[in-house]
Amino acid sequence: MTDNRYPRSLIEPLLVRTAFPESYRIMPRPHVGSPLGTTPADSRFATRTGSYAVLYSAATFTTAFIETIVRDRFVHRRTRKVAFREITERGWVRVSVKPGTGLMLLDLRADGCTRIGAPTDVVQARNHAAGRALARLSMLHMRMSTDWSTRPA
Numbered sequence: 001m002t003d004n005r006y007p008r009s010l011i012e013p014l015l016v017r018t019a020f021p022e023s024y025r026i027m028p029r030p031h032v033g034s035p036l037g038t039t040p041a042d043s044r045f046a047t048r049t050g051s052y053a054v055l056y057s058a059a060t061f062t063t064a065f066i067e068t069i070v071r072d073r074f075v076h077r078r079t080r081k082v083a084f085r086e087i088t089e090r091g092w093v094r095v096s097v098k099p100g101t102g103l104m105l106l107d108l109r110a111d112g113c114t115r116i117g118a119p120t121d122v123v124q125a126r127n128h129a130a131g132r133a134l135a136r137l138s139m140l141h142m143r144m145s146t147d148w149s150t151r152p153a
């Protein structure tokens with residue numbers, strides 16, 4: 001099955017090859033032994049029932065902490081506390097890869113969504129349906145055309 005809502009001709013100009021930067025992950029403590037291990041889970045770009053997983057990491061430890069533990073819990077709240085157990089039940093790792101290891105990203109910053117005809121909800125909405133739909137279609141396209149990940153930078 002092919003879905004042409006996001007044609008390759010619109011996607012390709014937004015593919016950016018970059019080095020995989022050193023990054024940080026915070027995860028439940030039982031998973032620290034396999035910090036790069038991922039399984040399908042509910043997030044902006046994946047679902048538990050999906051056939052792929054997304055590795056989330058952040059360029060700074062502060063960002064990893066805010067994205068993983070704090071998130072939106074302080075919105076409209078006067079008291080801003082994180083329970084100690086929410087920290088002690090987790091572990092963190094600094095992720096680095098072999099020099100020269102590449103990463104291919106679909107750049108949806110700025111006008112990326114508009115350029116490919118995707119709703120801006122893909123990257124901005126609290127409801128993750130649009131992001132999951134785009135990710136599912138992108139994975140379908142990448143599986144059908146493996147040269148996306150191997151084309152020269």
